[in-house]
Amino acid sequence: xxxxxxxxxxxxxxxxxxxxxxxxxxxxxxxxxxxxxxxxxxxxxxxxxxxxxxxxxxxxxxxxxxxxxxxxxxxxxxxxxxxxxxxxxxxxxxxxxxxxxxxxxxxxxxxxxxxxxxx
Amino acid sequence: xxxxxxxxxxxxxxxxxxxxxxxxxxxxxxxxxxxxxxxxxxxxxxxxxxxxxxxxxxxxxxxxxxxxxxxxxxxxxxxxxxxxxxxxxxxxxxxxxxxxxxxxxxxxxxxxxxxxxxxxxxxxxxxxxxxxxxxxxxxxxxxxxxxxxxxxxxxxxxxxxxxxxxxxxxxxxxxxxxxxxxxxxxxxxxxxxxxxxxxxxxxxxxxxxxxxxxxxxxxxxxxxxxxxxxxxxxxxxxxxxxxxxxxxxxxxxxxxxxxxxxxxxxxxxxxxxxxxxxxxxxxxxxxxxxxxxxxxxxxxxxxxxxxxxxxxxxxxxxxxxxxxxxxxxxxxxxxxxxxxxxxxxxxxxxxxxxxxxxxxxxxxxxxxxxxxxxxxxxxxxxxxxxxxxxxxxxxxxxxxxxxxxxxxxxxxxxxxxxxxxxxxxxxxxxxxxxxxxxxxxxxxxxxxxxxxxxxxxxxxxxxxxxxxxxxxxxxxxxxxxxxxxxxxxxxxxxxxxxxxxxxxxxxxxxxxxxxxxxxxxxxxxxxxxxxxxxxxxxxxxxxxxxxxx
Numbered sequence: 001x002x003x004x005x006x007x008x009x010x011x012x013x014x015x016x017x018x019x020x021x022x023x024x025x026x027x028x029x030x031x032x033x034x035x036x037x038x039x040x041x042x043x044x045x046x047x048x049x050x051x052x053x054x055x056x057x058x059x060x061x062x063x064x065x066x067x068x069x070x071x072x073x074x075x076x077x078x079x080x081x082x083x084x085x086x087x088x089x090x091x092x093x094x095x096x097x098x099x100x101x102x103x104x105x106x107x108x109x110x111x112x113x114x115x116x117x118x119x
Numbered sequence: 120x121x122x123x124x125x126x127x128x129x130x131x132x133x134x135x136x137x138x139x140x141x142x143x144x145x146x147x148x149x150x151x152x153x154x155x156x157x158x159x160x161x162x163x164x165x166x167x168x169x170x171x172x173x174x175x176x177x178x179x180x181x182x183x184x185x186x187x188x189x190x191x192x193x194x195x196x197x198x199x200x201x202x203x204x205x206x207x208x209x210x211x212x213x214x215x216x217x218x219x220x221x222x223x224x225x226x227x228x229x230x231x232x233x234x235x236x237x238x239x240x241x242x243x244x245x246x247x248x249x250x251x252x253x254x255x256x257x258x259x260x261x262x263x264x265x266x267x268x269x270x271x272x273x274x275x276x277x278x279x280x281x282x283x284x285x286x287x288x289x290x291x292x293x294x295x296x297x298x299x300x301x302x303x304x305x306x307x308x309x310x311x312x313x314x315x316x317x318x319x320x321x322x323x324x325x326x327x328x329x330x331x332x333x334x335x336x337x338x339x340x341x342x343x344x345x346x347x348x349x350x351x352x353x354x355x356x357x358x359x360x361x362x363x364x365x366x367x368x369x370x371x372x373x374x375x376x377x378x379x380x381x382x383x384x385x386x387x388x389x390x391x392x393x394x395x396x397x398x399x400x401x402x403x404x405x406x407x408x409x410x411x412x413x414x415x416x417x418x419x420x421x422x423x424x425x426x427x428x429x430x431x432x433x434x435x436x437x438x439x440x441x442x443x444x445x446x447x448x449x450x451x452x453x454x455x456x457x458x459x460x461x462x463x464x465x466x467x468x469x470x471x472x473x474x475x476x477x478x479x480x481x482x483x484x485x486x487x488x489x490x491x492x493x494x495x496x497x498x499x500x501x502x503x504x505x506x507x508x509x510x511x512x513x514x515x516x517x518x519x520x521x522x523x524x525x526x527x528x529x530x531x532x533x534x535x536x537x538x539x540x541x542x543x544x545x546x547x548x549x550x551x552x553x554x555x556x557x558x559x560x561x562x563x564x565x566x567x568x569x570x571x572x573x574x575x576x577x578x579x580x581x582x583x584x585x586x587x588x589x590x591x592x593x594x595x596x597x598x599x600x601x602x603x604x605x606x607x608x609x610x611x612x613x614x615x616x617x618x619x620x621x622x623x624x625x626x627x628x629x630x631x632x633x634x635x636x637x638x639x640x641x642x643x644x645x646x647x648x649x650x651x652x653x654x655x656x657x658x659x660x661x662x663x664x665x666x667x668x
Contacts, residue, residue, distance in 0.1 A: 012415035019422040054407075081410030102414035103490050106421040 002026040002117055003044075007037040007063065008052035008079070013102070017050065020106050024114070034063040045071045047117060053080035061086065061094045068095035075116045079104070133248060134178045136161045136203075138169040138194060140185035140210075147184045147208050150237040154245050166190055170197035179248045181205040185232075188220035195225040204247035208232060208240065281355075283374045284362070289314045289332055292371065301355070301378050303347050314374075319346050331359035331372040342379065354379040384627060399548070402496040409493050417490060420483045427476050434472070495521040510547040512589050512656070513537040513582055519551045520580060523558040531565055534579040540589050543656060549632045550656075553640075556625040557593040557652050564597025564650065571598065588638065588657035595651075600644040608642060637661055 004026045006017045014030045021028055029046065031037035034057050037049070049067050051060040064076040076095055080086060081102040091099060097116055100109060133155045137148065139162055152158050161178070163169035173181045173194065181203050183191050195202055207221040211233035218229045227247050230240045275282055281298035285291055291309050299306035302317050318326035327343055330336045338359045344352040357376035361369045441459065444452050463469070498518040517535065524533050561578045569576055575596040583590050600608060609630040633640040637660020644650035 010411050010415070012412065016415035016418035016422065020418050079414075081407050081414065102410040103417035103486070104414065106418060 002048075003029060003046040004048045004050065004113075005029045005031060005037060005040060005046045006050050007031045007034065007055075007060070009033050009055045010052065013052065013079075020109065021113070024110065026117075034058045034060075037063060038066065041067065041071065046074060048075040048077065048113065050077045050079055050113070053078055053086065061090060061096065064096050065094040077113065077116070131155065131157045133158045133180070134161065134175075135159070135180045135182055135244070136163060136169060136172045136178050137182045137184055138163050138166070138186050138190070145184070145208075145232060146237040147182065147240065150240040151182065151244055154241050154248070166194045166197070170194045173198045173202060176201075178203045179251060180244055182244070183207045183221070183226065185210045188217065188224040191221055191226060192224035204228075204251045206230060206240070206244055206247060208236075280375045280377050283309075283314065283328075283376075284371060285314045285328060285332065285374070286371045287332065287369060289329065298376075301353070301376065302345065317345050317347075318343075327357055327359050328372055328374050331361050331374075332369060335361045335369055337361070354383050384631075387628070406493045406497045409489070413486065413489055413493065417483075417486045420479060420486055423479045424476070424483070427479065491521070492525060507544060507546055509542040509544055510550075512540060512543050512545070512550065512591065515547050515550050516554050516580055516582060516591060519554040520558060523555060523562065526559075527562050530569070531562060531576045531578055534577060536579070536581045538581070538583040540582055540584045541658075543589055543658065545636055545656065546632075549635070553629040553632050553654065554591070554593070556629045560625065561593055561595035561597060561650070564599075565595055566597075568596065568598045568647075585655070587659075588655055591654045591656070593652045594649060596649045599646045599648045600642065600650050601646050605642055605644060609640070 002025070004021065004024075006014055006021075006028060007030075008014050008017070009032055011032070014032070018028055018030065026047075029040055031040055033055055034051075037051070041049075049064060051063050053060040055063075060078050060080070064078060067074055067076055072095075075097055078086070078091065078096050078099040079102060080099060086099060098112060100112065135151055135158060137151075137160055141164065148160060151160070161172045163172055169181075170193075172178065181194075181198075183194070183205060185208060191205070191207060195205065202225075204227040205225070207218075207226040207229045209217055209221065209229055209231045211231065213231065218231070221229050228243050230236050230243055275293065275295045278295065279297060281301040282293065282295045283291055283298050284293035291312055291314060294302075294304075294306040294309040296306055299309065302309070304317075314328050315326070318328050320326040320329045325333065327336075327338050327341055331338065336359075338357060341357050341359075342354065343357055344354050346352055355376045356379050357374060359372055359374045362371040362373060364370050441456065444456050447453070495518045498514065517537070520533060520535065524531075527533075558578065558580075565573075565576050565578065573596065577596050579592075579594045581590075581592045581594075583592075609626050630640050633654055633656070636656050638654060638656040640652065640654050642650060642652050
């Protein structure tokens, strides 16, 4: 079963993403921050990590860069409320496939994530 | 004592031209040699050489030693009015008439040979030399004074600050050309006029110049305004100092001032830009904070409609169940069914089911609107837009229009006709400021027209590409601008709005920004005919000159 990890320190975002992706048939794991996310990943790799950008201990870009380093097969997606400081180059260097802005369009979000997971 | 005084007066070297008589020498030269420590004789025996020698500036005295009055006359005429003083030494036993003739010929004094003439001659010569030298000193001093006068006049006229000197009555005695230019008058016509003509004074509030004149107050870098006929008050920076005589009495005042209009405008412009920048930062921060909760509100609302779809499927099954159960005679089932129908009635279930969906859809629409507002705010304050960059002018106009539109409470119809235009190298933040100024002005003008009974309320934004640049036109159906106001509409501090409603800087700042882009801004309007502002932004601006000179 496809495993997807959602990382955001905002519980509302985690819950709403869970709702949005509920019917995708994926196993949804959630973490309230980068540390928890890395701990979860130690227990078993996932197919995709969807992470918020602004978080207390490290940014989503830093987290996803580490994920890419350890688990290069994992699809990394960033989700951010503020896109200004992040450019294409930063995403490319961290191995992030795409960035989704908050608030997102449900249909688009689902279509984008599905496309990354279809072989 | 006297001789000591004389020797102090007279510089060491004395030059004397002597027109000598032929024949044996007399005591003239030895006598003259006693005048000072160093006496230089230029001895001549012909009138031409004598006249030539005497024409030298450095000659102190011309001595005619036993020459005829005719010869004396010829020499003095040849030397002309700049001739040094001359003394005639007359022959021993010459008649009285000869002295008279020598005087007539133009000598300054006469001495007759014989007796104690060797004692008298140096005294007479020295006296002439002393007078001559004093006179020459006065001439030199007068020349120096004249030069200094011209020099200081030149300084006064050339300094870049306006300078006025007034007498104790407040009448202008000196006005330089900058003062004339600043006060819109001919500096020559200003002298003799009252300072109050330009610096209005009243008994309760005397002008700064009056305060200096009457109370001896000094001002440095004070700010005030001056009244100019037919023009708005001009802000100036002024320094005033009383002119004191040797007794310490004020006998006038000096005022130095500069027109601050331009500086004030620049200050306001900087303030305005800082304000825009901080609004941008604030908007950015707010947008970020809003986006997180908006993220899940938005997602949840969409999820809710899906839930409702699922619930509808479920409720259809419930409806079928209820219909089937209604045909059954099981009393427990009938009672339960009754309770269900009662509850449905009590909570107005059919309305609730309908309205729940409506409420969610309306909330969705609301959240969609918030999403757009936040996106526009974010685009408006996009980082880096303060620097020169390639930008889509349509997008600049659009995000600004969307923000201003939210302020317009939808009382205005916004028509957008965006042409296909290429990206432009520009300062996007500044251009947005220009568009915002134009749109807010258009909106305020329409509000005024609506209050006056107008039915139309349209702002039209048109962008088009021309061969050499981009044209943005903002038209409104507002009250319009009169011909005379159109002349001044881009002047700093010019406003037709009520006091406090406008700074009078919006359009002048916009004008300056467009100029900085090498472009032009023009206005077309008539009273009650609305107004159209047109901005032309060139693709390849010619760099504006640093200073107009």
